[in-house]
Amino acid sequence: MNINGVHIEDTFAEAFGMRGTRLLITGENLKWAYHGATALTGFATSVIACGAEAGIERRLDPSETPDGRPGASVLMFATSSKELASQVERRVGQTILTCPTASCFGGLAEGDPIALGKNLRYFGDGWQASKVVDGRRFWRIPVMDGEFVCEETTRMVRAVGGGNFLILTRNSQDALAAAEAAIEAMRKVPNVIMPFPGGVVRSGSKVGSRYKTLPASTNDAFCPTLRGVVKTDLPDEAGCCLEIVIDGLTADDITIAMRVGMQAVCERGRENGVIALSAGNYGGKLGQFHFKLREIMAEGGAQ
Amino acid sequence: MSALTLTLKQHPLGRLDLSPLMPALVSGDISGLAALPLQIATQKIPLGELFSVSGSDASQIVLKGDLSRVDGIGAAMQSGSLTVEGNAGAYLGTGLLGGEINVQGEVGHFAGVAMRKGTIHIKGNAGDYLGGILPGAMQGMAGGQIIVLGDVGERCGDRMRRGAILIGGKVGDYAGSRMLAGTIAAFGGAGKHAGYGMRRGTLMIRGEINLDATFADCGQHVLPITNLLFRSWVKLGSPFGDAAGKSSPVHRFMGDRGADGKGEILLFK
Numbered sequence: 001m002n003i004n005g006v007h008i009e010d011t012f013a014e015a016f017g018m019r020g021t022r023l024l025i026t027g028e029n030l031k032w033a034y035h036g037a038t039a040l041t042g043f044a045t046s047v048i049a050c051g052a053e054a055g056i057e058r059r060l061d062p063s064e065t066p067d068g069r070p071g072a073s074v075l076m077f078a079t080s081s082k083e084l085a086s087q088v089e090r091r092v093g094q095t096i097l098t099c100p101t102a103s104c105f106g107g108l109a110e111g112d113p114i115a116l117g118k119n120l121r122y123f124g125d126g127w128q129a130s131k132v133v134d135g136r137r138f139w140r141i142p143v144m145d146g147e148f149v150c151e152e153t154t155r156m157v158r159a160v161g162g163g164n165f166l167i168l169t170r171n172s173q174d175a176l177a178a179a180e181a182a183i184e185a186m187r188k189v190p191n192v193i194m195p196f197p198g199g200v201v202r203s204g205s206k207v208g209s210r211y212k213t214l215p216a217s218t219n220d221a222f223c224p225t226l227r228g229v230v231k232t233d234l235p236d237e238a239g240c241c242l243e244i245v246i247d248g249l250t251a252d253d254i255t256i257a258m259r260v261g262m263q264a265v266c267e268r269g270r271e272n273g274v275i276a277l278s279a280g281n282y283g284g285k286l287g288q289f290h291f292k293l294r295e296i297m298a299e300g301g302a303q
Numbered sequence: 304m305s306a307l308t309l310t311l312k313q314h315p316l317g318r319l320d321l322s323p324l325m326p327a328l329v330s331g332d333i334s335g336l337a338a339l340p341l342q343i344a345t346q347k348i349p350l351g352e353l354f355s356v357s358g359s360d361a362s363q364i365v366l367k368g369d370l371s372r373v374d375g376i377g378a379a380m381q382s383g384s385l386t387v388e389g390n391a392g393a394y395l396g397t398g399l400l401g402g403e404i405n406v407q408g409e410v411g412h413f414a415g416v417a418m419r420k421g422t423i424h425i426k427g428n429a430g431d432y433l434g435g436i437l438p439g440a441m442q443g444m445a446g447g448q449i450i451v452l453g454d455v456g457e458r459c460g461d462r463m464r465r466g467a468i469l470i471g472g473k474v475g476d477y478a479g480s481r482m483l484a485g486t487i488a489a490f491g492g493a494g495k496h497a498g499y500g501m502r503r504g505t506l507m508i509r510g511e512i513n514l515d516a517t518f519a520d521c522g523q524h525v526l527p528i529t530n531l532l533f534r535s536w537v538k539l540g541s542p543f544g545d546a547a548g549k550s551s552p553v554h555r556f557m558g559d560r561g562a563d564g565k566g567e568i569l570l571f572k
Binding site for chain 2: 066067068069103127129131132133134138140146147149
C-alpha cells in the first residue's frame with residue numbers, strides 16, 4: 001500500500017488491556033484549570049516507571065462542566081484497577097487539591113466507581129463536609145483559598161493502551177513536522193490521549209534485552225545509527241523514526257485516532273520527506289489488541 | 304388505562320386517615336379498593352363510601368376534592384405519581400420511598416416526614432415540621448426532594464438527615480432545627496432561630512436575617528459548591544435556578560455551636 005508516496009508497511013500495532021478513567025478539572029479560569037490538569041498528567045508517559053499514562057483529552061467550555069467553570073478533560077490509564085485507583089488518589093491529592101481554585105469531578109457515566117475525593121477528604125481534618133447533588137456526592141475540603149470541591153468517586157472502565165504507529169522519514173526535521181501534524185489532528189479525536197512529550201516518543205522499545213534485569217530495551221531495528229550492524233527495519237532512504245503512542249477508552253477510539261494521525265502524515269507525503277509508516281509489532285508477545293495499518297487505512301478510503 | 308381517580312364525595316366530619324391506600328395498591332390490583340377500611344375519627348368506613356373511584360392505572364393516581372381533612376396521602380408510596388387537585392391534610396407523603404407527589408393546593412403539618420426517596424411538589428404553602436421526624440425516630444427526612452412554591456411553617460427539616468427541601472417563599476421559625484445533614488434552601492427569607500440545634504447540613508436563606516448567638520460568622524465567600532447546587536435547581540424554574548452561574552459571594556455562618564456546630568447557614572442574594 002502506498003499513499004501519496006508513503007509506503008504503508010503490512011504490519012500491525014500491538015496494544016494491551018488497561019484500566020482507564022476520565023477526570024474533569026475546572027478552575028476559576030482556563031489558565032488555572034490547565035495548571036492543575038498539566039500537573040496532574042505530568043510524568044505520566046509510560047506505565048513502565050510512571051505508574052500511569054495520562055494526558056489532557058481536550059478543553060472544556062463552561063457549559064460542559066458540572067460547576068459551570070472552564071476546565072480540562074483528562075484521561076488516565078494504568079495496568080490494573082488497584083494501580084489506577086492508587087494513581088488517581090496520589091495525583092489528584094498532590095496536584096488538584098493543591099492547585100488554586102481547582103475542582104475535580106468524575107467524567108464517565110458508566111463503570112466501576114473508584115475513590116476520588118473519598119479518602120482525600122480526610123485532609124479536611126474533621127472540617128470536611130459532603131453534599132449530594134443530583135445523586136452524586138461531592139466533598140468540600142476547606143483549603144487556604146476557600147474550598148476544594150471533589151467528587152467522591154470516579155468511574156473506571158476497561159480500556160486499551162499502547163496503540164501506536166511509527167513515522168519513518170528522511171531526517172529528524174521531517175519526522176518532527178510529520179509527527180506534529182499527526183498530533184494536531186489526533187487531539188481532535190475524543191476518548192484518546194497521546195501520553196508522551198508533545199504526543200511523540202523517540203525511544204521505541206522492543207521486548208527483552210541482553211541484560212537480565214531489563215525487560216525492554218531500545219528498538220534497534222529502527223535506530224538509524226545502527227544501520228549496517230543490526231538487522232534493520234529502516235528503508236534505505238529513512239534516516240529518522242518517531243513513534244506516536246495512543247491510549248483510548250476503547251479499541252475503536254484508537255483505530256480512529258490512528259487513522260486520523262496516519263492520514264495527516266500521508267498528506268505531508270513523500271515531498272516532505274515521509275518515507276513510510278510502520279508500527280510497534282512485537283510478534284504477538286505484548287498484547288491482545290492488533291491494529292493492522294493497511295486495514296485501518298483501507299477503511300479510511302485508501303487503496 | 305386511565306389514571307386511578309378518587310373523588311371525595313363529601314367533606315369528612317373528622318380527620319380521615321388515607322395512609323392505608325398506597326400499601327393496598329402496591330400489587331397494582333384495585334379490585335378490593337372500594338372495600339378498603341379507612342379510619343375516620345373513631346370508626347372504620349370502606350373507601351367506596353367516602354370516594355367515588357374511576358380509572359384503573361394505579362401507577363398514576365389522582366385525588367379530587369377538598370382533602371384538607373384527609374391525612375397520610377401518599378404515605379409509604381414506592382413509585383409512580385400521585386396528584387392532589389386541591390389541598391391536602393397532614394402527614395402527606397410520610398415515609399415516602401419513591402415516586403412523585405404533586406399537590407396543587409396547600410398541605411398541612413408533617414408533610415414528607417421520614418421520607419427516604421422520591422419527590423414532593425407543593426404549589427401552595429406547607430405547614431409545620433415539613434420533612435421532619437416521626438415520634439420516637441432518631442432522624443427525619445432521609446432522602447429525596449421536597450419543593451414548595453409557597454411559604455413553610457415552623458421547624459422545617461427537623462432532624463433531617465439527607466435530601467433537599469427547597470422553598471420558594473419564606474420558611475418559619477426554627478428552620479432546620481436539630482438538622483443532621485442535607486440541604487434546606489428558602490428563597491423568601493426565614494423566621495427566628497434558624498438552624499436551632501443543627502449539627503451538620505446546609506441552610507441557605509436568601510436575604511439578611513438575625514441569627515442566634517450560637518452561630519459563628521465565617522465571612523463572605525464565593526463557594527464552588529453553591530454553583531453545583533444552584534445549577535442543579537435550574538430545571539425547577541424560578542426562583543430556584545435564578546442564582547445559577549452568578550458565582551456571587553454568600554455569607555457563611557457555622558453552627559449551632561451549642562450542638563455539634565458543623566452545620567452552616569449561607570445567606571445569599
